[in-house]
């Protein structure tokens with residue numbers, strides 16, 4: 001059956017696959033025929049994703065990895081196959097008022113959200129582990145490239161930096177036919193948005209600000225990742241896609 005979004009036989013690496021958006025991206029990619037390597041830290045949750053993957057389990061792999069452990073990261077890459085797609089989804093949220101930010105706090109969020117996905121991708125490129133015609137996707141956010149909110153300056157900075165890095169990489173890797181794009185979701189229903197700094201009542205009030213009166217669902221971000229991974233977007237590079245139900249329009 002004709003399906004321009006097919007990922008049949010494509011090898012795709014997804015970090016942050018043990019939860020939320022990354023989990024959904026891995027599952028949806030497997031339904032379209034991709035062979036997944038899923039990366040996470042929590043064995044139990046990563047295994048739950050693995051069990052949910054569609055298709056022959058022999059075509060899928062899982063890798064437990066703390067992405068900020070750069071030595072292990074470099075070591076692990078040697079064992080990996082050549083990928084057609086890489087989705088850098090692992091990330092953390094932070095809430096810190098600007099005046100209470102410390103270098104350590106900023107270093108930590110930059111390590112997880114910026115340096116580790118960039119280093120992973122750099123090593124994959126250097127070791128020729130991304131195929132010609134390959135596609136790299138970063139999870140940025142509307143926070144950073146477009147807007148921000150109270151307590152979110154350092155998180156926003158990591159996501160703006162990722163977007164800028166993706167554009168520079170796109171220019172350099174275009175001659176190799178490797179595309180680099182990034183997603184900018186608004187609030188999406190995952191464990192990341194539920195934390196000690198915000199109550200469920202505050203979240204409900206925030207949701208009212210969204211024109212659609214709801215947050216995004218992880219699969220709505222996954223479908224956008226599939227656009228960038230599939231052959232429908234072979235002339236799209238350095239692009240950022242906003243997926244926020246119209247939030248940043250108002």
Ligand SMILES: NC(=O)c1ccc[n+]([C@@H]2O[C@H](COP(=O)([O-])OP(=O)(O)OC[C@H]3O[C@@H](n4cnc5c(N)ncnc54)[C@H](OP(=O)(O)O)[C@@H]3O)[C@@H](O)[C@H]2O)c1
Nearest residue numbers: 016018019020021040041042067090091141187188190192
């Ligand atoms: N949810 C939103 O509203 C939203 C909006 C815009 C952008 N984003 C971005 O989307 C991405 C996914 O977010 P999410 O909402 O799906 O979050 P999530 O449900 O909290 O999942 C985060 C994932 O990142 C992994 N991770 C975190 N730190 C890691 C580290 N040091 N090394 C390896 N893996 C690590 C976690 O692994 P373990 O669980 O195994 O520890 C988990 O799989 C993030 O980059 C986030 O910034 C989210």
